[in-house]
Amino acid sequence: MCTNTQRVSFLLLFILLSVRVTAQKTPLHLSLEQVWEKAATGNKKVLMSELRVQSSEEAVKNAKTERLPEINADAAYARVTNMAIYEDGYFKAPTQFPVLHNYYKIGGEAYFNVYNGNKTNLDIQKEETEHAIIEEQKKLTISDVRFNLSVCYLDLERSCKFKELIAMDIADQEKQLAHIRELQKNGVVLKSDVLRATLKLSRQKMGMVRIDNDIAIAGQKLAIMAGEEDSVMIEPDSSLSDNAGPLKSYAEYLEDAAEHSYGYKISEGETALRKLDLKRVKANVSPRIGLFAEYAYTYPQIFLYPYEGAAYGLGMYGVKASFPISSFYQNKHKEKAAALNLQRQEIEHQETGDVIRQQVKEAWLRYKEALTRIDVAETNIRQATENSRIVHNTYFNQLSLVTDLLDADTQLLQTRFDLVSAQIAARVQYYQLQKVIGNL
Numbered sequence: 001m002c003t004n005t006q007r008v009s010f011l012l013l014f015i016l017l018s019v020r021v022t023a024q025k026t027p028l029h030l031s032l033e034q035v036w037e038k039a040a041t042g043n044k045k046v047l048m049s050e051l052r053v054q055s056s057e058e059a060v061k062n063a064k065t066e067r068l069p070e071i072n073a074d075a076a077y078a079r080v081t082n083m084a085i086y087e088d089g090y091f092k093a094p095t096q097f098p099v100l101h102n103y104y105k106i107g108g109e110a111y112f113n114v115y116n117g118n119k120t121n122l123d124i125q126k127e128e129t130e131h132a133i134i135e136e137q138k139k140l141t142i143s144d145v146r147f148n149l150s151v152c153y154l155d156l157e158r159s160c161k162f163k164e165l166i167a168m169d170i171a172d173q174e175k176q177l178a179h180i181r182e183l184q185k186n187g188v189v190l191k192s193d194v195l196r197a198t199l200k201l202s203r204q205k206m207g208m209v210r211i212d213n214d215i216a217i218a219g220q221k222l223a224i225m226a227g228e229e230d231s232v233m234i235e236p237d238s239s240l241s242d243n244a245g246p247l248k249s250y251a252e253y254l255e256d257a258a259e260h261s262y263g264y265k266i267s268e269g270e271t272a273l274r275k276l277d278l279k280r281v282k283a284n285v286s287p288r289i290g291l292f293a294e295y296a297y298t299y300p301q302i303f304l305y306p307y308e309g310a311a312y313g314l315g316m317y318g319v320k321a322s323f324p325i326s327s328f329y330q331n332k333h334k335e336k337a338a339a340l341n342l343q344r345q346e347i348e349h350q351e352t353g354d355v356i357r358q359q360v361k362e363a364w365l366r367y368k369e370a371l372t373r374i375d376v377a378e379t380n381i382r383q384a385t386e387n388s389r390i391v392h393n394t395y396f397n398q399l400s401l402v403t404d405l406l407d408a409d410t411q412l413l414q415t416r417f418d419l420v421s422a423q424i425a426a427r428v429q430y431y432q433l434q435k436v437i438g439n440l
Contacts, residue, residue, distance in 0.1 A: 032236075035226050052134050053138050059127045111290050118283055136266045140266070143438070179396070197406065275342060277341065278341075295313065367430055371426055
């Protein structure tokens with residue numbers, strides 16, 4: 001037997017589980033911009049690109065530390081053997097002279113680079129350029145994620161709208177079927193008319209099942225891309241009547257692409273890197289000049305004669321200079337290879353510009369086409385609506401066949417589907433155009 005306390009505990013647990021299940025099933029009504037905001041902090045591709053940016057920032061800081069002096073400390077301890085003196089040659093036993101067997105040394109040295117062919121500054125510029133490229137790559141990643149989210153979001157919105165249209169059509173078909181059955185009972189129409197109408201209604205209900213599955217699949221995909229759990233249900237919170245965006249001229253979009261395109265900026269950065277590589281290779285044939293200082297404590301004193309069994313300290317400072325003479329013949333082919341890489345990258349940069357222009361032209365034309373398709377779909381709906389009205393009147397006045405009636409209903413529903421698809425396609429093409437020019 002359960003006590004009252006146990007019953008209360010079970011009741012509270014049941015309530016909590018019910019609330020949790022209800023919370024999981026409560027859909028989130030989010031606009032596309034809100035989905036983008038969630039993906040900015042939850043999408044794994046965006047998070048990985050952010051970590052790459054942070055890593056490149058550390059690489060720039062590390063390159064700048066090369067301007068600081070190099071400081072080293074060292075220490076040593078050794079056991080020294082007796083000194084063997086071969087007075088009668090190597091094949092005779094040597095005379096052993098005892099020495100101090102313990103050897104200690106501790107000291108430090110520093111080197112400050114004054115000039116090395118400007119390599120340090122070139123390395124810093126290279127890391128900064130790579131950092132700028134990685135930042136543009138992050139923006140490109142965010143743009144790709146936003147576009148993919150937009151496609152998935154709009155696909156979900158289209159499925160939801162299709163579900164509404166099918167639900168409305170099923171309700172109309174049920175009313176129409178009831179009317180046809182009444183006519184069949186009165187002997188006005190044949191039983192085959194009832195069967196045809198029933199079959200059409202059954203197909204529509206099966207179509208509703210498929211639409212529900214499409215919504216579930218798109219919803220899970222959208223939740224994962226936005227960084228949410230699979231159980232989170234996101235419902236579109238926008239209207240198909242929302243204007244995708246104004247249509248500007250092709251020349252204006254080209255100007256925007258030249259200024260904002262992420263791919264073009266990345267290509268510019270790669271070209272700048274090849275130029276820096278060439279400069280650095282040329283710097284190999286340059287002297288290296290720097291300031292140095294060192295100081296060490298040593299025991300015993302065996303650096304200068306006469307030797308002493310005591311510790312001593314000795315330091316030096318001054319200027320070091322070196323010149324790589326071998327670079328005159330070793331650097332020749334390196335410089336040629338760097339120049340060829342730069343030339344190849346410049347051609348690739350030009351090709352990138354060609355590809356972007358082609359993509360802008362294609363996206364611009366497809367967007368115009370999508371807007372035209374909306375106008376055509378709206379016209380078709382008006383015509384299909386009028387045709388459906390006429391056929392309904394003629395059928396129920398025994399002036400047309402049931403096949404004409406069902407075909408008219410199907411055509412009307414299809415034109416409504418076409419309008420929704422056209423509106424969705426226009427918005428997808430708009431986001432595609434914005435992605436190409438670098439404004440997404």
